[in-house]
Structures are given as structure tokens and as C-alpha cells.
Amino acid sequence: MEQYSFDQLPRAVSELHKKLDSIQDLLLESRPPIPPAVELLTISQAAEFLNLSVQTLYGKVCHREIPVSKKGKRLYFYKSELEEWIKSGKKKTMTELREKLPSLVSTGKGRRH
Template identity: 50%
Template sequence: MEKPTFDQLPEAIVTLYDKLLSIEKMLTDLKFGYNLPEQDLLTIQQASELVTLAVPTLYSKVSLKEIPFCKKGKRLYFSKSELLKWVKSGVQETNGNIVNGVENKFLAIHSKK
């Protein structure tokens, strides 16, 4: 790029301003994770907010290997999708579902005879 003349300065400033806005948008997108995939990694504070557990509780679950996590050096990371899957795995069956399951097994056993 050539050095702009005095007459070209207003146009050069507009070009620089547009480029600066573009860089600012890219940095903002990176900061807030807009361009990151759905399975982004979370810090322990972010994971704590996601699963609504206190940070010390998460540390104890990590030490007991009760929760999915990644460790790189001294840092802990959590996959958002893995944490959501872990939370959903704790869903309890209703009494109606349990009764239906037992009835279906009972009928399946007796229909084979």
C-alpha cells in the first residue's frame, strides 16, 4: 500500500476505520464463542453455571470420577454436550413407565411358553 497523499487522507481513514470495525467484530465473535462449535469446552466456573452446582461440588465429583471432564496440566475442562448428556442420564423413570416395563417383560416371558 502506498503512502496516501494529503488529498487521499479522508478515504484512507475511512478504509482504516472499516478494517478496524471488521477486526473488532472478529475479536468479539471469538470472545463470545459465536464461531465455536456446539461442543465447546467450558471452564469449571462455566460448567458450574450450566449444571447449577457449586464449584467445590464439581471438584468433588471430578475427584470421584462421577462427572465427565478433561484435564490439561492443572486445568479442568468440560464438554458442554457431555455435561448435558450426564445431566440427562440421571432422569428417573416414572412409576407408570416402570409398571409398563414389568408388564411387557411378563407378557413376553409368558407368550413364549
């Protein structure tokens, strides 16, 4: 182990700090990403998450309007699927519609027959 004089300590601490930062960066880069936790919700939890009554949610399940998994007599909802379901109902803003208009006109999809 190398001995440092009092005058050399600030430089040695600085070098040590740089090496630790480098080691930390290497560890963070080599760590596999943590997959998001799959969160399953019961009917009552899903109703609370969506701010709907349980009865309304049962109606949406019955009409196949909402993603659901069924195991036996129990219904389960993946929170991520519910979030996607909510996003799928998003209405476009006027700005988004104006931006899309040129591509609709050029492809002929905006024409009525």
C-alpha cells in the same frame, strides 16, 4: 430477453416465484448439515451450567462422578457430555415403569433370587 405485456405479468411473476422456490429447495438439500458447535466449559462455567458450587464440582471430579477432560492443571467440560450426564440420572415415571414391566417379566429380569 422476452417481453411481457401488462396482462402477462401476474403469470410471469408466479412462474418466477415457483422457479425461485425450486432453486432454494435444491440449495438447501445440497448443503451439508452444519455440525453442532463443540462447547468447552471451564470449571466455573460448568458449575454455573449445572447450578453447583465450584467446590462441589471439584468433589465430583475427584470421585470420578462426572465427565471431565484435563489438560495440564486445567479442567474442561464438554457441554454435550454434561447434558448426557444429567439425562443419565433421569428417574423413570410410573408410566414408563409400567410399560417396561411386561418385558421384564417375560425375560425373567424382574425376578429376585
